[in-house]
Amino acid sequence: MSLLPTLSLLVLLTGAAEPAWQQVTRDDGIIVQARTPEGGSVSEVKATALVDAPPQDVWRVIRDYNNYTKTMPYTEESRVLASEQDGKVIVFHCLVNAPLVDKRDFIIRIVDDSDWKEGKGFLKTSWTVTTQGAPPEKEGVVRVKLNNGYWLLEPREEGKKTFVTYYLYTDPGGSLPKWIADRANKTSVPDVLRAVRKYSTRK
Structure with a gap:
């Protein structure tokens, strides 16, 4: 019996394989990867780093929105x-x-997706664009229509350190050429992670 029908069915059920992540930079302890989704014009960007602070300290910085x-x-x-x-x-x-x-x-809607109990599991917050309570658009300010992402914090070394993943998929919009937007995203993501690391480890 041929396996082709079975394989075809599996492809239909699981969907086409996602593009592989490609490393963009590795600097200052931060690894940046990117990939362009099927049909997308800008890249998804993901940065990871080991932060010398417990997950709760990193979490406080991320959640201090104001x-x-x-x-x-x-x-x-x-x-x-x-x-x-x-x-x-x-x-x-x-x-x-x-x-x-x-x-x-x-304007984004941020959801706490954590599975955390007694220092074990993970802390996670994810977001998508929303129009809920959106203030009027201002002249000279471009309203971003695509902004999806998440922070994932996983304990390391008995909770003394945190493995941080920061993912972002956004299109800045406006008249900015896509290749410039793409480059800006790949630069800003590690900058944000670097800032979180700085304030998480500040004594």
């Missing part, structure tokens, strides 16, 4: 618009002022 103007690169405005389910769901607005391009802002 202070992103102090901790996150290029952040000009940041505020929580809504908090639901005892903080498990957050609606967040952020305005970014990066060099050489128009300002961008986005």
Whole structure:
């Protein structure tokens, strides 16, 4: 009996294989990988690093949304618009002022997907764009329509350190050429992870 029908069925059920991640840079203890999804015009970007701080310390920095103007690169405005389910769901607005391009802002719905108990498991927060509670668009500020991502924190060395994964898939929009947007994403992702590492390990 031929295996071809079975293999064809498996392909249909599981979908086509996703593109492989390719390493872009490895610097300052941070590994950056990228891949372009099927039909996509910009790359998904993922950065990983081992941070010399417990997961709870890293988590506090990531979740301190109202202070992103102090901790996150290029952040000009940041505020929580809504908090639901005892903080498990957050609606967040952020305005970014990066060099050489128009300002961008986005509104995202952030969900706590953690599986964490007594220092074991993982801490995870993921997000997608939302229009919930969105403030009016401002002149001279491009509203970002695609912004998906997550932070994943996994304990290492008996919880004294954290293996951090930061994933982002976003299109800055506007008139920015796609290749410039792609390059900007590959630069900004490690910059953000570097900032989180800095404030997580600050004594």
